[in-house]
Amino acid sequence: MSAPPGGAALPDIEACEEIELSALRAAVQRCRDQRLRFITITCMDMGETFALYYHFDEKLKMRHLLVHAPRAAEVASISDIYFAAFLVENEVRELFGVNITGMAIDYHGHLLLTEDNEPTPMAKVRMEG
Amino acid sequence: MRMLRNVMRNLFSRPSTRLEPQRRAPIPGVRGTVAFETADCVYCGACGLRCPAKAIEVDRPARTISFDLFKCVGCACCVEACKKGCVQMREAYAHPSYQKPDILFQGAPVLKREEK
Amino acid sequence: MALKTVIPFGPQHPVLPEPIQLKLVMKDEVVQEAIPHIGYVHRGIEKAAEKMDYVQNVFLVERICGICSFLHALCYCEAIEKLLPCEVPPRARYLRVIWGELHRLQSQHLWLGLFADAFGYESLFMEFWRNRERVMDLFEKTAGSRIIISTCCIGGVRRDISDEHLEEILQTLKEVERALDHSIPALLEDYTVRKRIVGKGVLTAEKAVELGAVGPVLRASGIAEDTRMTGYAAYDELDFKPVVETAGDCYARAKVRALECYQGIELIRQAIQRLPDGEIAARPRGRPNGRVVTRVEQPRGELLYMVAANGSQKLERMRVRTPTFANVPPLVAMLPGCEFADVPVITLSIDPCISCTER
Numbered sequence: 001m002s003a004p005p006g007g008a009a010l011p012d013i014e015a016c017e018e019i020e021l022s023a024l025r026a027a028v029q030r031c032r033d034q035r036l037r038f039i040t041i042t043c044m045d046m047g048e049t050f051a052l053y054y055h056f057d058e059k060l061k062m063r064h065l066l067v068h069a070p071r072a073a074e075v076a077s078i079s080d081i082y083f084a085a086f087l088v089e090n091e092v093r094e095l096f097g098v099n100i101t102g103m104a105i106d107y108h109g110h111l112l113l114t115e116d117n118e119p120t121p122m123a124k125v126r127m128e129g
Numbered sequence: 130m131r132m133l134r135n136v137m138r139n140l141f142s143r144p145s146t147r148l149e150p151q152r153r154a155p156i157p158g159v160r161g162t163v164a165f166e167t168a169d170c171v172y173c174g175a176c177g178l179r180c181p182a183k184a185i186e187v188d189r190p191a192r193t194i195s196f197d198l199f200k201c202v203g204c205a206c207c208v209e210a211c212k213k214g215c216v217q218m219r220e221a222y223a224h225p226s227y228q229k230p231d232i233l234f235q236g237a238p239v240l241k242r243e244e245k
Numbered sequence: 246m247a248l249k250t251v252i253p254f255g256p257q258h259p260v261l262p263e264p265i266q267l268k269l270v271m272k273d274e275v276v277q278e279a280i281p282h283i284g285y286v287h288r289g290i291e292k293a294a295e296k297m298d299y300v301q302n303v304f305l306v307e308r309i310c311g312i313c314s315f316l317h318a319l320c321y322c323e324a325i326e327k328l329l330p331c332e333v334p335p336r337a338r339y340l341r342v343i344w345g346e347l348h349r350l351q352s353q354h355l356w357l358g359l360f361a362d363a364f365g366y367e368s369l370f371m372e373f374w375r376n377r378e379r380v381m382d383l384f385e386k387t388a389g390s391r392i393i394i395s396t397c398c399i400g401g402v403r404r405d406i407s408d409e410h411l412e413e414i415l416q417t418l419k420e421v422e423r424a425l426d427h428s429i430p431a432l433l434e435d436y437t438v439r440k441r442i443v444g445k446g447v448l449t450a451e452k453a454v455e456l457g458a459v460g461p462v463l464r465a466s467g468i469a470e471d472t473r474m475t476g477y478a479a480y481d482e483l484d485f486k487p488v489v490e491t492a493g494d495c496y497a498r499a500k501v502r503a504l505e506c507y508q509g510i511e512l513i514r515q516a517i518q519r520l521p522d523g524e525i526a527a528r529p530r531g532r533p534n535g536r537v538v539t540r541v542e543q544p545r546g547e548l549l550y551m552v553a554a555n556g557s558q559k560l561e562r563m564r565v566r567t568p569t570f571a572n573v574p575p576l577v578a579m580l581p582g583c584e585f586a587d588v589p590v591i592t593l594s595i596d597p598c599i600s601c602t603e604r
Contacts, residue, residue, distance in 0.1 A: 013536050013551075038457045040566040042551045055538065055549065055566075060475050062538060084457035084574040087281075088566075105280060112284040112603060122292055156382070160389035181301035204304050204395045209403075218389075 013053070016064040021075065024054075024067050028078045031056050036063065038082040043092045045124040050098050054078075069098060079104035087111070095122040160203050161221045165194055170215045176207035196232045198223060249277065252585070256285050260363050260589040263599040267592065271585060279580040281573050287603040294563040299325060299533055302560065303398060306550075309565060310601040311392045312355060313543045315348045318397035320541040321563075323477055324552040325399050328533035334524040337401035338479040342516045343414070344388065344396060345478065345541075346509040350421070351380040352544035353502045353509070356596050360499060361432060363593045364441045369431055376424040379417050386410060401526030411517050418510050429503045433496070442495040446579040446591035449493055458575040459568045460546020461505070462595050465490045465497035472542035483515045495594040502596075505544075532556050543568050545596045567601035 019027050031038075039055040039062075046068075052075070054065040069075050077100050079086040086104040090111040093100045097120035109119070155161060163185075172194070174187035184200035185207060187193075207216045250271045256264040264285035270278040290309055294302050306321045307314040319341055326333060333341075358373035381391050387406050388394035396404050406414075432438060448458065453466035463470055464487055471487035473480045488504045490497035533554035540549050546568030553562040572595040579591055 013538055035454060037454050039547075039549060039571070040564075042562075042564040042566075044553060044562045053551065055551075057470075057547075060470060060472065062540070064538070082455070082457065083578070084455075084571065087570060087573055107282075110284070111282075112287040114284075121289060156385045158387075158389055159385055160395075179301070181297065181304040202304060202308075202393070202395075203390060205389070205403075206301075206304070 013064055015062060016053075016066050018066045018068075021067050021069050021073060024065070025076050025078060025081070027065055028054065028081050031063070031065075032081050034058070038084050041085065041088045041092055043096045043098060043122075045096060045122070047124065050096060052092070052098070071097075073099065075100045077102040077104070094120070096120055097123050155220045155222060157220065159220050159222075160205050161219045162198065162203070162223045163196065163201055163205075163207060164217050164219045165196065166215045166217065167194065168215075169213045170194070171213060173212070175210040175212065176216050179206045179210040181206060193233055197229070198232060199229045248272075254588055254592075256282075258589070261592065261597070262359075263597050265592075265597055265599050265602075267580070267588070269580070269585070269588065274585050276580050276583050276585065276588065279577050281577055283573075283599060283603055285603075286600050288600075290604045291563055291565060295560055298558050299554065299560055300399060300529075302563070304395060306563075306565070307393050307395060309604055310567065310598055312352045312598065313348055313545065313548075313601075314393045315344050315397060316541055316543045316548060317565075318395070319345060319478065320539055320548050320550045321552070322397050322399050323541070324537050324539040324550045325529075325533050325554075327537045327539065328535050328552065328554055329399075329529050329531055331400050331527055331529045333401055334527055335479070335521045336405075336523045337525045337527075339516050339520045340402045340406060340525065341397065341478040342480065342483065343406065343513055343520075344384075344394065344402075346513045346516070347380055347383060347414075349544045350506055350509045350513075351377050351384075353506045354380065356502055356544070356593075357429075357432065357499070357506075360590075360593050361438075363589050364438065366432075366438065369428060372424070372428045372431075376421055376428070379421055379424075383414055383417055386413065398526060400529040401524070403526065405525050411520070414513065415517060418513060422507070422510055425503075425506055429506075433500060433503060439496065441587075441590060442499060442594075444492075445495045445587050446583060446594060447492070447494045448575055448579055450491075452578060453493065453575060456575040456578055457571050458546075459571045460543065460596075461498050461501040462546065462572050462575055464488060465501045466493040467491035472540045472547045475540065477539070477541055479516065479519075482519065483512055485512055485515075495590055498594045502544075532558065533560070545569055545598060545601075546572060565604055567598070567604070569595070569598045569602045572597070573602070 036056040036058045039057050042053040044051040049068045049070050052067045056063045075098055077089055083104055089100045089103050090107045092098050094109050094111055094113050172187055172189045172192050177185040177187040182200045182202045184197045186195045205218050208218055252269045252271055254267040254269050256266045266282040268280040269276050294305055303318050306317045309317050354373050354377035358370040361369035384394050385391050387410050388396045396402050448466050450467045453463050469487045469489045488501050488508055490501050534556040536553045538551045540547050549566040551564040555561045576595050
């Protein structure tokens with residue numbers, strides 16, 4: 001995050017590691033090897049890109065991975081590494097329209113929403129089609 | 130024999146459940162329903178702005194407050210917001226009803242200077 | 246040859262007041278696979294939080310879940326207080342512990358009752374719920390309402406607890422403890438009940454971490470992780486140890502929750518004893534700016550809030566991860582291999598709160 005005009009640093013998430021989209025699965029696998037507990041994924045709509053935070057817990061200390069995914073980019077699922085991720089990945093895909101592929105259980109966009117709802121209600125920019 | 134004692138006790142003791150809110154006195158300090166006292170009200174609209182459920186609408190020119198009891202969440206934010214002490218929480222529970230009326234408070238029109 | 250059948254369990258089931266559907270793939274009486282379906286009560290609270298003022302959001306987040314509403318507000322307020330920044334007065338921190346632990350106490354009672362109801366022990370259900378009513382009356386007296394008590398605000402708490410009320414809390418806790426001494430053995434030592442819950446739905450420690458289990462589900466599998474140990478509110482000044490069981494079955498989960506009732510009572514006593522005098526709320530100044538993650542321990546497990554603010558009146562994003570959301574994957578892993586009659590008991594043993602899950 002950029003510094004505000006005042007100059008003081010903004011409070012930001014501690015222990016946050018920013019990684020490339022292509023390195024995501026390898027980084028998550030490293031967390032798995034260190035026996036971290038997967039907490040959740042937070043998606044933020046930044047306009048051009050989605051900011052995806054992957055939260056992990058290590059003996060009550062939190063660790064975060066931050067990935068910036070362009071709107072149309074394909075984000076590989078981590079639910080084969082951490083099975084627990086399948087629910088939140090489905091949720092992120094439905095509510096934001098992030099293109100996550102290869103989930104362990106795929107609800108095809110109907111985990112929370114039904115056919116009658118408009119798609120991607122949480123996204124700031126409405127996707128076409 | 131033990132059972133008989135239980136039977137007798139249950140026959141003559143008070144019910145362990147309490148009466149529904151309409152038939153017992155409210156516990157003191159309870160946040161019940163919002164009551165407006167419009168005599169001192171200046172229709173500043175602070176209560177309506179602070180209301181998280183948007184249950185209060187203040188119309189300044191018309192000097193009215195419309196209050197939707199069924200939107201109210203009983204948080205008492207309006208009580209804290211009111212500088213004049215016109216909004217209070219009554220220690221009484223809202224009664225069930227068949228309609229959902231908006232409660233409208235009409236203040237006296239502003240007196241013009243020459244009329245005073 | 247046995248045929249495979251798919252049985253939809255829920256969303257309306259006598260044992261569960263919560264709208265979750267589990268599609269159970271059955272072979273004879275044995276569950277082969279379970280697929281959870283949620284989405285019956287999605288309300289879009291995360292979106293609504295972006296449209297409201299950050300102060301008003303306190304009342305919105307309390308409504309995510311009725312049973313642990315105070316802890317939702319607490320977690321949200323902690324997040325905003327870190328962003329402002331705003332120092333919470335010590336008395337307010339202790340009052341937060343008292344209300345938070347009372348909430349945990351009533352929630353564990355609610356669950357113990359429902360759990361007894363799940364295998365048809367209805368008189369025990371009523372015992373627990375009658376006891377819970379004592380705690381609910383304390384809320385009504387100290388905070389003004391029973392469930393959604395709205396006492397937490399940014400910078401502190403909105404109501405003080407008077408000395409008479411503190412005395413009354415201690416008195417009531419004594420009664421609650423006595424009643425618990427009476428009813429908990431009926432749940433944990435009864436022969437028939439043990440037959441229904443011992444060894445059912447086993448989750449090993451390794452699996453629990455891997456599947457991201459939280460709260461009593463994690464602790465029942467032998468992992469001493471309680472988010473209260475991170476020391477939010479006044480927990481860093483109180484001494485307590487997380488309740489840990491190692492068996493990882495339904496019985497262990499019930500025992501963890503039962504013992505947490507006693508732990509909660511003990512914590513409230515400590516907090517009342519050490520309750521300092523002074524202010525109950527600091528006036529928040531400025532607007533929140535930055536991003537922060539906070540966690541608190543709910544009766545059901547760890548609750549996570551991530552708040553992103555950009556220095557305006559409204560938040561950029563508020564993310565809520567509720568404990569049941571994390572406990573659904575362990576449930577899916579627990580069910581295969583169990584008998585159909587055990588499904589309600591195992592499902593209840595994670596203490597599902599679906600309105601939390603879907604927000």
